Amino acid sequence: MSGRSLRTLSIASVVAMAIYLGLVFFYAPIEAEEGFLQKIFYLHVPLAIVSLAGFVIGGLMAIAHLRTREARWDLRSYVTIHMSLIFGLGALITGSIWARGSWGHWWVWSEPTLVSFLIVMLLYATYQPLRFSIEDPDRQARYASVFAIVAGAFVPMSFLAVRLSTAYLHPRVLGSSSNLPGPMQLTFVVAMAAIGLLFATMCSYELAAKRTRILVKSRSRILGYR
Amino acid sequence: MSLLPAAIPVIPATAVPPNTGDGYVAGAYIVFFLIVLVYVAIMALRLTRLERNVRELRTRGEGLRPEEPRAQAQPTRESAQESEQERTTA
Amino acid sequence: MSSVPETLPTVGTRQAVGALLRKDLLVELRTLEAAPGMALFAVSTFVVFHFALNRNSLEGDLAAGVLWVTLLFAAILGVNRLFVADAEQGGIDGFLLAPVDRGAMLLAKATTLLAYLVVLELVAVPAFALLLAGAAVGHELGGLVAVLALADLGIAAIGVLVAALAVRTRARDLIGPLLALPLLVPVAIGAARASAPLLAAGHGGRWLGLLALYDLVFGLIAYAVFDFLLED
Numbered sequence: 001m002s003g004r005s006l007r008t009l010s011i012a013s014v015v016a017m018a019i020y021l022g023l024v025f026f027y028a029p030i031e032a033e034e035g036f037l038q039k040i041f042y043l044h045v046p047l048a049i050v051s052l053a054g055f056v057i058g059g060l061m062a063i064a065h066l067r068t069r070e071a072r073w074d075l076r077s078y079v080t081i082h083m084s085l086i087f088g089l090g091a092l093i094t095g096s097i098w099a100r101g102s103w104g105h106w107w108v109w110s111e112p113t114l115v116s117f118l119i120v121m122l123l124y125a126t127y128q129p130l131r132f133s134i135e136d137p138d139r140q141a142r143y144a145s146v147f148a149i150v151a152g153a154f155v156p157m158s159f160l161a162v163r164l165s166t167a168y169l170h171p172r173v174l175g176s177s178s179n180l181p182g183p184m185q186l187t188f189v190v191a192m193a194a195i196g197l198l199f200a201t202m203c204s205y206e207l208a209a210k211r212t213r214i215l216v217k218s219r220s221r222i223l224g225y226r
Numbered sequence: 227m228s229l230l231p232a233a234i235p236v237i238p239a240t241a242v243p244p245n246t247g248d249g250y251v252a253g254a255y256i257v258f259f260l261i262v263l264v265y266v267a268i269m270a271l272r273l274t275r276l277e278r279n280v281r282e283l284r285t286r287g288e289g290l291r292p293e294e295p296r297a298q299a300q301p302t303r304e305s306a307q308e309s310e311q312e313r314t315t316a
Numbered sequence: 317m318s319s320v321p322e323t324l325p326t327v328g329t330r331q332a333v334g335a336l337l338r339k340d341l342l343v344e345l346r347t348l349e350a351a352p353g354m355a356l357f358a359v360s361t362f363v364v365f366h367f368a369l370n371r372n373s374l375e376g377d378l379a380a381g382v383l384w385v386t387l388l389f390a391a392i393l394g395v396n397r398l399f400v401a402d403a404e405q406g407g408i409d410g411f412l413l414a415p416v417d418r419g420a421m422l423l424a425k426a427t428t429l430l431a432y433l434v435v436l437e438l439v440a441v442p443a444f445a446l447l448l449a450g451a452a453v454g455h456e457l458g459g460l461v462a463v464l465a466l467a468d469l470g471i472a473a474i475g476v477l478v479a480a481l482a483v484r485t486r487a488r489d490l491i492g493p494l495l496a497l498p499l500l501v502p503v504a505i506g507a508a509r510a511s512a513p514l515l516a517a518g519h520g521g522r523w524l525g526l527l528a529l530y531d532l533v534f535g536l537i538a539y540a541v542f543d544f545l546l547e548d
């Protein structure tokens with residue numbers, strides 16, 4: 001990705017973030033029941049959705065890697081999953097803060113999104129240890145892709161299973177994202193766009209950095225020193 | 227900002243009055259921005275290091291220019307693999 | 317890998333699976349490592365649960381939970397050992413050289429794991445009934461068998477994948493359980509929820525559906541993806 005498009009992406013991200021924050025704090029109405037606390041919704045839910053989408057996309061890229069055997073797909077898959085882990089961590093932390101604020105506990109088993117997320121994160125936390133415990137680079141990439149595919153398929157399954165298991169026991173604690181009134185919907189859509197754009201930007205930076213490092217390494221070797 | 231009618235299907239918070247939400251909301255958004263800031267800082271560090279490496283390589287490369295064709299004609303198996311990799315990642 | 321000349325007979329997949337299965341089961345019968353170990357682990361765990369929960373008998377949710385946690389952990393023990401002998405003694409390389417569809421190894425290993433699980437359950441479920449659940453198990457045995465069967469399929473699919481992934485890594489004993497446990501959570505949910513009413517009173521068809529879906533999805537994925545794990 002060229003320097004110019006990276007810069008455009010960054011500027012777009014900053015602008016989107018500014019609009020997003022403005023809308024959240026100055027436009028979106030205060031929700032009657034949960035009050036000001038509900039505003040975390042505009043942060044937690046987009047983080048969660050983007051992170052999950054990232055895991056699934058990482059799995060799709062891994063399929064491309066196994067089919068084409070091109071290293072660039074493995075690199076993209078790795079970066080996407082890595083970034084999804086970071087965003088997912090953000091989703092867990094903000095979700096926990098929300099639970100604490102509205103339910104009094106730092107953790108609630110009755111919120112299926114939070115629980116499914118925990119399971120998914122526990123799984124993906126093994127991704128890097130798995131990668132770095134395989135020394136042969138070709139096999140490492142291959143096994144990582146297999147993992148990404150299996151785990152990517154697992155994400156929707158996990159959500160389904162946890163949803164089923166909690167639906168009949170407790171009502172949702174943290175509210176749902178459907179049936180939102182107009183201004184809230186707009187804010188939510190902008191939030192999704194901003195967080196999604198941020199994700200894409202950070203991934204692009206990460207990719208650029210990694211590719212440059214690969215180039216630097218190989219050039220150093222050709223020129224005869226490490 | 228007007229309060230919305232209570233027709234939104236959201237489960238009410240039981241015992242927490244709305245005012246104490248402020249701290250938590252601020253906390254959540256601040257945590258998020260801290261994460262992003264930390265990432266930007268790490269990225270800045272990496273990029274400066276990479277820039278330094280590239281500059282080094284450039285000066286070294288220019289010094290070695292007459293010898294480069296020979297070095298490139300006999301690449302080791304590893305660098306051939308890596309240059310193949312970089313061709314597909316570039 | 318060199319191409320196989322047409323005059324050489326290639327081995328059919330069913331024969332290959334049969335041969336691999338026979339080898340694995342014979343080795344297991346002679347060494348008696350995996351299956352007895354899993355069964356013993358399960359029984360010991362029931363004893364630990366008795367003391368840890370300070371109860372003489374369990375029913376409903378609690379019974380289902382104890383049973384399935386124990387079965388899953390015992391299964392992971394078996395999963396760990398699935399490819400170890402082959403990897404260490406060159407069995408995988410030997411297999412790769414044979415003119416055989418690689419899916420044969422997937423099927424053979426999955427069946428081996430299934431066999432271990434069946435042996436495990438033949439010991440663990442009566443032990444559970446004896447030690448902790450009493451009469452509750454006898455009532456709906458048919459339903460319980462259905463749940464066990466569906467759950468076993470899911471465990472087998474994921475187990476073979478995780479075993480193949482873990483065996484070539486450095487920390488294989490650690491990576492196996494770490495990968496398997498989160499992946500098996502849906503099986504735990506479906507199996508425990510389905511068993512809970514069986515160990516008390518009532519019915520749970522929805523959970524069987526979840527288990528069946530899980531088996532289908534991960535069975536297909538395992539089949540699609542397994543070849544890549546065997547390459548070298």
